[in-house]
Amino acid sequence: xxxxxxxxxxxxxxxxxxxxxxxxxxxxxxxxxxxxxxxxxxxxxxxxxxxxxxxxxxxxxxxxxxxxxxxxxxxxxxxxxxxxxxxxxxxxxxxxxxxxxxxxxxxxxxxxxxxxxxxxxxxxxxxxxxxxxxxxxxxxxxxxxxxxxxxxxxxxxxxxxxxxxxxxxxxxxxxxxxx
Numbered sequence: 001x002x003x004x005x006x007x008x009x010x011x012x013x014x015x016x017x018x019x020x021x022x023x024x025x026x027x028x029x030x031x032x033x034x035x036x037x038x039x040x041x042x043x044x045x046x047x048x049x050x051x052x053x054x055x056x057x058x059x060x061x062x063x064x065x066x067x068x069x070x071x072x073x074x075x076x077x078x079x080x081x082x083x084x085x086x087x088x089x090x091x092x093x094x095x096x097x098x099x100x101x102x103x104x105x106x107x108x109x110x111x112x113x114x115x116x117x118x119x120x121x122x123x124x125x126x127x128x129x130x131x132x133x134x135x136x137x138x139x140x141x142x143x144x145x146x147x148x149x150x151x152x153x154x155x156x157x158x159x160x161x162x163x164x165x166x167x168x169x170x171x172x173x174x175x176x177x178x179x
Contacts, residue, residue, distance in 0.1 A: 002134070002147040010133060010146045015060065017127040022162050023073035025123050026116075029084035031142040040087040048094035058098040065099025072101040074165040076110045089172055105169035113168045119161040132158050 005013070014021060033053075036046050048054040061071050077085045092102050110116040125133040131148060132155050138144040149155065 001151070002149045005133065005146040005148050007143075007146075009148075013127060013131070013133060013148070014125065015064075017069065017131075019128050020070040020072070020126075021064075022070070022126040023123065024119060024126075024158075024162065024165055025073055025075040026119070026121065027123060027137055027141065028078060028082050029141050030137070031140055032084075036091070037084060037087045040090060041083050045090065048091045054091070054094060058094045061095050061100045062098040070101070071095075071099065072103070072166075074103045074105055074162070074169045076105050076107050076116070076165075079106045079108060092172070102172060103166060103169035104172050105165060109168055110165075113164060115161060115164050115168070119158075119165075124158060126155070126158050126162055129159060130155060 034051070036048075036051055036054075039046050048058070064071055075085075075088070077089075081089065089104075092100075096102055105115070107116070123135045123137075125135075127133065130152075131150055134147045134149060135143055136145045136147075
């Protein structure tokens with residue numbers, strides 16, 4: 001049975017997994033505080049290394065991957081990418097440099113190979129192949145809820161979707177730069 005997680009519990013789970021944290025990212029945009037996205041789209045980007053929250057996340061990824069743990073994600077993007085997705089590809093270089101593996105798949109490809117609609121509308125983290133954190137977002141693209149699922153059948157299905165997503169995605173090769 002799913003259990004709701006507080007933001008603190010969710011953050012703790014992403015710090016304390018043992019082997020792997022695998023994220024399937026399906027949303028077209030996410031709420032970002034500040035003006036990082038707007039400035040990127042206006043052609044005046046803020047370097048991710050100058051955004052404290054981004055630096056904290058990159059440092060966490062660096063610590064985890066240096067300790068031998070995997071942090072990976074597959075982003076399902078539109079073609080052409082939404083303005084947010086263009087920013088996300090550009091800003092993602094910071095976490096890639098810290099050790100995260102980010103792969104991309106077009107939304108159409110996700111439909112063609114059966115990832116969508118099978119994987120559902122929600123993003124998730126698969127932790128250590130035994131826990132699933134499902135994230136739901138509101139109309140303003142903000143995280144509305146996070147639920148921990150440990151049911152082996154749900155986890156097994158997510159693991160299969162992860163394998164499918166990895167098999168049909170590729171590392172970013174666009175060399176995304178500011179507009």
